[in-house]
Amino acid sequence: MGKIFIYLMLSIATLMASEIKWAKDFNSGVAEAKKVNKPILFVSSRHSCKYCVILDETTFKDKRVIEELNKNFVSIISYSDQNDYMPKELWQPGTPAIWFLEPSAEPMYQPLMGAMDAENFLKALVIVKEEFNKEKKKK
Numbered sequence: 506m507g508k509i510f511i512y513l514m515l516s517i518a519t520l521m522a523s524e525i526k527w528a529k530d531f532n533s534g535v536a537e538a539k540k541v542n543k544p545i546l547f548v549s550s551r552h553s554c555k556y557c558v559i560l561d562e563t564t565f566k567d568k569r570v571i572e573e574l575n576k577n578f579v580s581i582i583s584y585s586d587q588n589d590y591m592p593k594e595l596w597q598p599g600t601p602a603i604w605f606l607e608p609s610a611e612p613m614y615q616p617l618m619g620a621m622d623a624e625n626f627l628k629a630l631v632i633v634k635e636e637f638n639k640e641k642k643k644k
Contacts, residue, residue: 525565526575527582531590534581538608544637545606546574548582549591549616556620557601567623573630579608605633613637 528534531547538545550557564570574580583589585600595604595612603617613633621629 523568523571525571525580527580531581531583531592534579535606535608535610538579538606538610541579542608542641543577543579544613544633545604545608545610546578546580547595547604547606548580549595549597549600549602549604550582550584551586551600552584553586554600559620560601560603564621564623564626567626570623570626570630573627577634578630605629607637607640 528537534545534547548560550561552558583591585591592610595602595616597616597618599618601619603621605613607613613636617629
């Protein structure tokens with residue numbers, strides 16, 4: 506019985522780690538980032554956008570990307586075709602727009618526009634994490 510329980514728990518953990526933990530909405534994501542003091546990945550997207558779909562189906566399915574985002578970032582996605590809330594300061598005419606934000610929701614950089622492959626996205630995550638940790642040490 507104990508082995509079955511352990512197997513069940515490991516299976517659940519594996520399933521949960523197989524996708525990005527997206528915040529329920531923008532405001533709850535920002536509140537979570539403030540609480541845990543992590544940078545925010547904010548993606549402005551649309552279901553009908555070819556490059557948004559590519560990003561969702563490739564980069565955001567990569568196990569290394571999922572692991573890095575779930576461990577070191579608070580991830581928020583906003584779909585303009587679902588009228589999800591998005592601060593007007595973060596609106597961009599094209600999608601996907603990939604923002605990296607401070608826990609206060611202030612942009613760290615200008616947005617990355619379009620789909621990125623997993624390798625380049627992981628490189629961007631390293632840069633953001635290093636910059637965030639450097640700024641955190643100054644405070």
